[in-house]
Structure formats: C-alpha cells, structure tokens
Amino acid sequence: MILRKNIFTRRKVFNYLIGCVFAMSSKYSLAGQQAGSPFRDRFQTYRQTFRIEPDPEEARRIVRNIIKGREIRENLIFLKAPDIAENGNTVPISFGVNCSMEGQDYPRIVHILVLDNPFPEIAKFYFSPESGEASVDIRIRMRTSSNIIAIAEMQDGSVGETKAFVDVTIGACS
Amino acid sequence: MAGEERKNWRRRLKTPKSAIKGEIITIKTMAEHIMEPGVRRDPETGVIYPKKIIDLVICRFNGKQIYKSHWYSGVSANPFMSFKMKAISSGLLEVEWVDDYGQSSYKKAIIIVYDENGKEVIPMKLDKASSIKEVI
Numbered sequence: 301m302i303l304r305k306n307i308f309t310r311r312k313v314f315n316y317l318i319g320c321v322f323a324m325s326s327k328y329s330l331a332g333q334q335a336g337s338p339f340r341d342r343f344q345t346y347r348q349t350f351r352i353e354p355d356p357e358e359a360r361r362i363v364r365n366i367i368k369g370r371e372i373r374e375n376l377i378f379l380k381a382p383d384i385a386e387n388g389n390t391v392p393i394s395f396g397v398n399c400s401m402e403g404q405d406y407p408r409i410v411h412i413l414v415l416d417n418p419f420p421e422i423a424k425f426y427f428s429p430e431s432g433e434a435s436v437d438i439r440i441r442m443r444t445s446s447n448i449i450a451i452a453e454m455q456d457g458s459v460g461e462t463k464a465f466v467d468v469t470i471g472a473c474s
Numbered sequence: 475m476a477g478e479e480r481k482n483w484r485r486r487l488k489t490p491k492s493a494i495k496g497e498i499i500t501i502k503t504m505a506e507h508i509m510e511p512g513v514r515r516d517p518e519t520g521v522i523y524p525k526k527i528i529d530l531v532i533c534r535f536n537g538k539q540i541y542k543s544h545w546y547s548g549v550s551a552n553p554f555m556s557f558k559m560k561a562i563s564s565g566l567l568e569v570e571w572v573d574d575y576g577q578s579s580y581k582k583a584i585i586i587v588y589d590e591n592g593k594e595v596i597p598m599k600l601d602k603a604s605s606i607k608e609v610i
Contacts, residue, residue, distance in 0.1 A: 319483055361531045419547055419548060422545075422549060423548070424543060425542075427541060430535065430560060431557070431559060432558050435541075435557070435558065436555065440550055472550075
C-alpha cells in the first residue's frame, strides 16, 4: 500500500493565501503610482508627506470637479493679490463677491487654489446671509510663482471664477 | 518646549465695540500657530516634522453660525483672517479654531448695536430695559 501525502497541508494553504493577498495589494498600489514619482497624497490624510513636485494636471482636475461644466458668470468674483511677493511664506490676498446677500443671492462656498503648489487647495469659505458682505483677507503660502484661482459657488447654482498671477522670489516649503 | 506649546494657543480677536444697526463691520482674527505642513525636514537628522495645522474656523453670533472656513496646509503660519458681518442686534460673537488633532480654542467678544435713536437693540424680549452686558 502506498502512503499518499496530503497535498493541502496547513502551511501550503497559508502560504498560498499570503501570496494571493500580496499579489492583489501590489497590483493596486503599483497601479496608483506613476513611474519615478513617490506616492502622492492629495487628500492630506497622512501626518508626514514627502516633498513632491507640483502636478498642474491634478490641479486642473480639481478645478474641473468644482465647476462641473457649469457656465461661468462674468464679474461675479474679484481677487486682489500682489504682483510680486518677496516671501512665499506669507502672500496676502483678498477677494470679494458682487452680490446682494439676500435670499438666494449669496455665495455658498468660495474656493481658493494655487495651481503650482503640490497641494493646490488652500481654503474653502462658507457664507450665510448674516455675513453682510462676502469679502475675506487671508495670507497663504506659495512655492513658486503661479496663478491663484478663486471660484465662487452661489446658492442658486451659478459659478464665477477669476485668476491672478503672482511672481514669487523665495518660495515656501509647502 | 512647554513655552512653544503654550505659544500655539494664543488667539486674537479684534472687533468694533459698538455699531449702528445695518452697518457692515469687519472682524479681524489671528491665531499664533506653526501650521506645520508635514513636508519640512529637520536639517540635522532628516526627520520629517509631523503635520499640525488648524483646519476649521467657525464664527457664531448669538449661537448661530454665520461664517465657516476650512483650511489646508497652504495657509501661512500665524494665520490672519478678516471677514465681514452685518450688525442686526447686539450680542455675543464667538470664534472657534479647531486643530486637525481635534483640539479647539475659543475667543469671544461682545458687540453692542444701537439704532438711529441711540437705543440699544436687544436680541431677546425682556421685562425691563437693560443692556446686553447685564444679560450675559
């Protein structure tokens, strides 16, 4: 009588499962990465992120996701920024929205984006009719000289957009 | 180190003490905070400093939220922000800064609003005439 060995030992099954899991995880992680670039966490969920290079296509994709193909109203939002900023760590900017702030005529959200920053989103502002006037001053960081984009989403669904170019001599580390 | 930690908690809020009804007033806020973006390295050891930013600022007037802003790591260190508010009635203004670790810090101010006759506009009904300072 031939003693037949059990093919499905516990060790073999365990190794097979580990191999499957590793193959699946490596497939998904490699699919998200581009060749030669470190992992980019655009959603800023991690405490430590590597110094990564800016990706203008990613920034344009974020802008497209905010506008969603809606028509852009002219002269709705105006943005004030300096032409030349010596220090990129503090660039003072201010914006305002031309509206009456009554009924549906007020901005729900105003987005500020810097296209050539590695993390393009700077801030979001939520207003209400009690605000009286939708105008805010704030100081931001910029790594290189680039365009600043301000997008206003009104309560009735219309969208306004402006751009301003700022020349930065010493960039910030952001 | 303890001194630096304490420095991150200093907040400033500047408002006009009194206003006329219907006037639009400016509120200036400033938080002393490092706003660490999570990218900078220690020059000697090469260790990345962990991210620590203020990511939410809420402004309430008499308990109702009138303005809110979400911040990301692109806001500069010691963030200054000024915004507008319409003076309807006198009351208590509260500004709250929330860390991305969930710690929040508050600053409050009382704004007294007068109408054209020089009488104070009180937000709630009272039995006898009094000032908002006595109510709060």
